[in-house]
Amino acid sequence: MNQKDLKRYKKMLEDSKTALLESAKKTLVEESSFDTDDLPDEIDQASSEYAQSMVFRLRDREKFLLQKIEKALQRIEDGSFGICERCEEDISPKRLEARPVTTLCIRCKEEQEKKERSYG
DSSP states (O other), X not given: OOHHHHHHHHHHHHHHHHHHHHHHHHHHHHHHTOOGGGSSSHHHHHHHHHHHHHHHHHHHHXXXXXXXXXXXXXXXXXXOTTBOTTTOOBOOXXXXXXXXXXXXXXXXXXXXXXXXXHTO
């Protein structure tokens, strides 16, 4: 992979990371002002707590994605970005465009998903 492509992928990853961190900061500010005493009844409180729970689950997913972004940035630095960790062949540029945090080529990912489906 050439340096121009690596710079482009690095920028994509860094932009994603920045957007996730900004979103997390915004949620932190909004959720820190949440007070259950301000809600008039138990149904409103339950609904609000459910919504808050959903937000925190989304944040957990974003935290996992941030870890993947960090690992992808590290692979760019160590020269292993864009190489399938299973078969060690190049990952297609289309796949990297769609999912720059990927570690598997499309063939290996499909095999992995087939195995996962067979286990239930």
